[in-house]
Amino acid sequence: MTDSGMFGARGTGDTSGYSGLVRSPASSGSSERPYGGYFDEVADDLERAYPEFSDAIERVVVDRGELTLHVKREKLVEVALILRDTLKFEMCMGVNGVHYPQRTDREFSAVYPLLSMTNNRRIRLEVSVADSDAHIPSLVEVWAGNNWHERETFDMFGIIFDGHPGLTRILMPDDWQGHPQRKDYALGGIAVEYKGATTPPPSDRRSYK
Amino acid sequence: MTTFDPYAPSRDTTEGTVFSVTGGDWDSLIQEIGSTKEERVVVNMGPQHPSTHGVLRLILELEGETVTEVRCGIGYLHTGIEKNMEFRNWTQGTTFVTRMDYLGPLFNETAYCLAVEKLLGITNDVPERASVIRVMMMELNRISSHMVALGTGALELGAITPMFFAFREREIVLDLFEMISGLRMNMAYIRPGGVQQDLPEGAIPKIRDAVKLMRKNFKDNTSLLVGNSIWLKRTQGIGYLDLAGATTLGMTGPVLRSTGLPWDLRKVQPYCGYENYDFDVITADTCDVYGRFLIRMNELEQSLRIVEQALDKLEKLEGAPVMVADKKIAWPAQLALGSDGLGNSLNHIREIMGTSMESLIHHFKLVTEGFHVPAGQVYVAVESPRGELGASVVSDGGTRPYRVHFREPSFNNLQATSAMSEGGMIADIIGAVASIDPVMGGVDR
Numbered sequence: 346m347t348d349s350g351m352f353g354a355r356g357t358g359d360t361s362g363y364s365g366l367v368r369s370p371a372s373s374g375s376s377e378r379p380y381g382g383y384f385d386e387v388a389d390d391l392e393r394a395y396p397e398f399s400d401a402i403e404r405v406v407v408d409r410g411e412l413t414l415h416v417k418r419e420k421l422v423e424v425a426l427i428l429r430d431t432l433k434f435e436m437c438m439g440v441n442g443v444h445y446p447q448r449t450d451r452e453f454s455a456v457y458p459l460l461s462m463t464n465n466r467r468i469r470l471e472v473s474v475a476d477s478d479a480h481i482p483s484l485v486e487v488w489a490g491n492n493w494h495e496r497e498t499f500d501m502f503g504i505i506f507d508g509h510p511g512l513t514r515i516l517m518p519d520d521w522q523g524h525p526q527r528k529d530y531a532l533g534g535i536a537v538e539y540k541g542a543t544t545p546p547p548s549d550r551r552s553y554k
Numbered sequence: 555m556t557t558f559d560p561y562a563p564s565r566d567t568t569e570g571t572v573f574s575v576t577g578g579d580w581d582s583l584i585q586e587i588g589s590t591k592e593e594r595v596v597v598n599m600g601p602q603h604p605s606t607h608g609v610l611r612l613i614l615e616l617e618g619e620t621v622t623e624v625r626c627g628i629g630y631l632h633t634g635i636e637k638n639m640e641f642r643n644w645t646q647g648t649t650f651v652t653r654m655d656y657l658g659p660l661f662n663e664t665a666y667c668l669a670v671e672k673l674l675g676i677t678n679d680v681p682e683r684a685s686v687i688r689v690m691m692m693e694l695n696r697i698s699s700h701m702v703a704l705g706t707g708a709l710e711l712g713a714i715t716p717m718f719f720a721f722r723e724r725e726i727v728l729d730l731f732e733m734i735s736g737l738r739m740n741m742a743y744i745r746p747g748g749v750q751q752d753l754p755e756g757a758i759p760k761i762r763d764a765v766k767l768m769r770k771n772f773k774d775n776t777s778l779l780v781g782n783s784i785w786l787k788r789t790q791g792i793g794y795l796d797l798a799g800a801t802t803l804g805m806t807g808p809v810l811r812s813t814g815l816p817w818d819l820r821k822v823q824p825y826c827g828y829e830n831y832d833f834d835v836i837t838a839d840t841c842d843v844y845g846r847f848l849i850r851m852n853e854l855e856q857s858l859r860i861v862e863q864a865l866d867k868l869e870k871l872e873g874a875p876v877m878v879a880d881k882k883i884a885w886p887a888q889l890a891l892g893s894d895g896l897g898n899s900l901n902h903i904r905e906i907m908g909t910s911m912e913s914l915i916h917h918f919k920l921v922t923e924g925f926h927v928p929a930g931q932v933y934v935a936v937e938s939p940r941g942e943l944g945a946s947v948v949s950d951g952g953t954r955p956y957r958v959h960f961r962e963p964s965f966n967n968l969q970a971t972s973a974m975s976e977g978g979m980i981a982d983i984i985g986a987v988a989s990i991d992p993v994m995g996g997v998d999r
Contacts (some may be wrong), residue, residue, distance in 0.1 A: 408930050409672055435801045438935070439966060441946040441959040458933045458944060458961070462801075462815070465822055469933060490804030493969050494961075501636075516629040516998055525637055526957075532634075532641055547641040 376407040383466055384412040387432065394431040395424065413456075413469045418481050421472055425457075425487045428470075433463040437484065439494030442502040444528045452476040453504055457484070457491075474504070483509040501526035593617050599983075601630045607706065607987055608994035612971070619980050624972045628965075631998040639958045643924025644670055645885070647955060649742045651945075654960060655996030656739060657702050660695040661938040662996075663744035664688055666958070668825060669934040669947040670746040673927045676878055682867075683874040684748035685826045690761075690864035691734070691743065692826075692936075693857040697768065698727035699939040700850045700857075704775065707847070707988035711788045719774045726764050726771075733757060747884050748877035758865055765858050765865075772854055780851065789844035793974040793986030796841050803973065804966050807941025808853075809990060811837045812845035819937035830867075831860050843989040850939075850991075881916070883925050924953040940964050940991055960999060964992040 379385050384407055391414075392398040401420035406413040416424050428434040438458040446452055451473040458469050472481055483506040484491045495506040496515040503524040506512055514521060523530055534546030544550075600611040611627035635654055639647045651666045652659040671677050705720025728738040734753055735741040743750050779785050795805065797813040810817055816835040820828040836852040838845030877884040906914040929951040935944040941963030948957040967990045974986040 409675070409932055411932060413931075436804050436806075438804065438933075438942065438944050439961045441957075441961070443931075443948055443957045456931070456946060458946065460942075462817055467823075467933070488804065489802045490966060490969060493965060497965075514629075516632040518629070525634060532637060547638070550641075 374406075375404040380405070380407045380412060382410070383464070384468075387412065387466065387468055390432050391424075391427065395427045397423075411467070411469060413471050415471050415473070418472045418474060421470070422482050422484065422487065424470070425484050428459060428468075429487055432461065434459040434461045434466075434468070436460040436462065437488035437491055440484075440491060440498050442498040442504055442526065444502060444526065446476075446528050448473075450475040450477075453479055453502060455481050455498060455504060479504045480507050481505070482507050483512075485509055500524065503527065594622070601627065604710075607710070607992055610968075610987070610992065610994055610997075612983065612987075614980065614983070616980060621975055621978055621980055621983060624975050624983065626968055626971055628968065628994070628997050631994045633999065635999045636958050636960070639955050641954065643953050644746055644927055644955060645924055647958065648745055649740075651958075651960070652740045652742050653995065654999050655938065655940070655943070655962065655964060655993045657699040657993050658695055658938050658940070658943075658996075659740050660688075660691045660744060661936055661943055662960070663742065664692060664826065665934055665936045665938075665943050665945040665960070666947070667744050667746045668936065669932050669945040670927065672932045672934055673930055673947060673949050674746070674883065674925075675928070676747065676880065676883065679878050679880070680748055681875045681878065682827070683752075683871040684876045686864050686867045686871065687749050687753065687876060688744055688826050689828065689831070690861055690868070691731075691749075693860045693864070694727050694730060694761075696857045696939050697854055698724045698731075700854055701727075703850055703939070703988070703991040704779075704847070707985075707991070708779065708785075710984045710988050711785075713779070713785065716775050716778055719771065719778070723768055723771050726768055730761055730764055733760065745877075745885070747880070748875070752876045753868070758868060761861065761865060765861055769855070769858055772851075776851060779847070786844065788982075789842065789847060789985055789989075790840070791842050792978070792982045793843045793846075793989050794841050795970055795974050799970070799973055803970050805941065805970055807937070807939070807963055807967070808846045808849045809967055809970065810941065811835070811849050812839075812989075813841050814839040819935055819942060823935070825934075825936060831863050833860050843985045846989040882920070885920065926951060926953055927955075935961070938963055940993070940996070941967060960996075962996045962999065964990075964994070964996040965999075968992045968997055 380388065388405060395401070397420065401417050401424055402414050403417060404415040406415065414424070425437075436459070438460055441456045441458075443454040443456065444452060445454065453474050453476060455472045455474075456469060457471075458467065460467055474481055479502075481504055483495055485495065485506075486508065492510070493515060495509055496512060498504055499506060499512050500514045500517050501524055513519065517525065532546070532548040534548065536546060537544045595616045597614045597616055598611065599614055601609040609630035611630070613625040613627060614621055615623035633653075635650045639650050642650070647666060647670075648663050651662040654662050668677070671680060701720040701724040705717035705724070708716035708720075731741060732738045734757060735743040735750065737743075795803075795809065795813070797815055800810050800813050806817065814837050816837050818835040819825070820833075821835050833856045836849045836856060838848050906917050927949040929949050931946065931948040933944055933946045935942045937943075942961065943963055944961035946957075946959040946961065947955060950956040970990060971983070971987055974990075975983040978986075
């Protein structure tokens with residue numbers, strides 16, 4: 346994504362003195378206990394049921410009332426099985442890829458929102474991998490409903506889910522080149538002229554970032 | 555089949571002979587197929603098939619009339635909404651998400667706006683009147699969406715009259731939407747921080763009349779379909795999916811509730827103040843198409859109940875704000891339909907053009923640049939007519955979303971087509987798919 350635009354604004358681009366919101370950096374550290382709510386109980390239960398907890402869970406982040414467990418990809422399936430069977434997270438609400446090109450060796454994140462209907466709880470698993478080695482073990486064996494979600498994430502980001510029963514494109518045509526949701530993939534579009542004025546395509550318009 | 559068709563010629567492949575049916579004579583096709591030894595045929599159903607609920611392509615493997623394998627081909631309506639949103643500001647995002655699941659636009663907008671509000675940390679600052687309007691609009695939308703599900707579902711199974719009734723009711727709701735937001739579909743009415751504009755004058759009595767009319771009208775479809783022996787034969791025991799299957803496939807909404815589990819996010823994880831409304835979660839224990847049909851029919855009455863309670867609340871909240879007080883987030887203008895037919899706020903234009911330079915700058919910055927959203931990620935789910943609609947939103951602190959992903963219930967639930975239809979008859983696929991009620995705009999996004 347380019348930050349240059351017609352005005353070449355840098356930083357927040359805010360020169361008005363307005364913008365009361367303070368821009369906080371993306372959280373990279375772990376949260377401290379107590380996490381609050383049922384999050385401590387979830388963490389305790391997982392630690393008890395899974396002796397390798399400290400090895401498998403890189404970070405525990407609590408932000409805006411949501412718990413995120415950053416899991417090493419080698420341990421993802423083990424953690425998922427314990428969460429499903431022992432902690433009763435019966436449902437996985439799919440997988441959502443995010444591309445952070447500026448994060449060296451951790452460019453891709455795969456985020457799995459989990460739901461426990463038994464305990465009425467939600468948590469989130471996050472796995473980060475490098476662009477050069479974008480492989481994550483598939484969770485289709487754990488939650489069959491992840492099948493299409495993993496295909497979509499593969500289609501959009503090029504993350505390869507190892508062990509998926511049929512990892513093919515799902516939204517884009519089979520012979521499509523590239524993975525559209527990556528940040529280095531151009532949005533495309535053409536300039537539109539109307540009564541002598543030209544509007545550039547959205548990705549080329551002035552940006553305020 | 556004797557003339558050569560350059561667009562769809564018959565040809566031999568490693569899998570066997572490919573037969574063409576474009577413009578050919580049906581009898582000669584039957585003859586040709588009849589001459590082959592095996593019974594197994596692979597048939598493409600859709601994407602332009604009248605009963606596959608939009609541009610859904612089903613690839614069927616048949617033994618006679620028995621379905622041995624079903625695969626779905628999707629992506630025909632992929633419009634890159636998630637990618638496009640990364641190039642627009644947070645407010646403009648509403649205009650995109652409303653076009654995903656086009657039968658439930660207000661649910662898309664609510665899920666997205668609740669996520670943006672959670673990122674902003676203003677969830678509790680959204681005025682009560684705005685939340686009540688959101689609930690009322692969503693429940694009206696649930697009615698119009700269920701009406702399409704019932705109407706097209708019945709039509710696809712060969713019953714045309716229920717569709718006439720269903721679309722008559724849907725029209726009542728769409729007229730209300732037009733009165734309130736100016737648009738019948740894709741309204742972009744719910745905005746981060748509240749709703750776009752307050753209800754117009756005289757809206758509440760009109761909605762009350764519509765509720766009364768719909769409650770009476772719903773009886774027509776009930777008396778046509780509930781207990782109808784032909785309808786029962788086409789729906790009972792069809793598209794079977796039990797609780798274990800539904801859970802592992804991540805099914806939510808009427809499909810999950812047809813297994814007897816009363817899982818409704820409005821009850822178990824309330825948002826927009828749903829905990830203040832009195833309504834029942836409808837379930838069935840049949841796990842089949844008929845159960846899902848009954849659930850949708852009975853949810854109509856529950857939605858009407860919620861709308862009535864919302865109207866009572868709105869009467870008490872007359873004149874209260876419908877947008878957050880923070881002028882760094884709320885768009886400045888109270889829009890109203892002007893004499894020129896455009897939505898303008900003349901007082902506001904007078905102020906920014908005539909009296910206050912600072913107001914003009916503020917207006918310009920807010921509308922073109924948009925507001926900043928603190929960095930972080932959230933997942934917010936609402937109960938759409940089809941199940942859990944989840945918005946995963948990531949912000950890097952800028953004025954545009956860094957990544958927006960929707961967990962679309964249609965997309966997820968369509969995976970169950972194989973589990974519901976394999977081993978059954980080809981005609982029953984239609985009922986099974988209709989009972990999932992996939993909206994392809996939502997599936998493909």
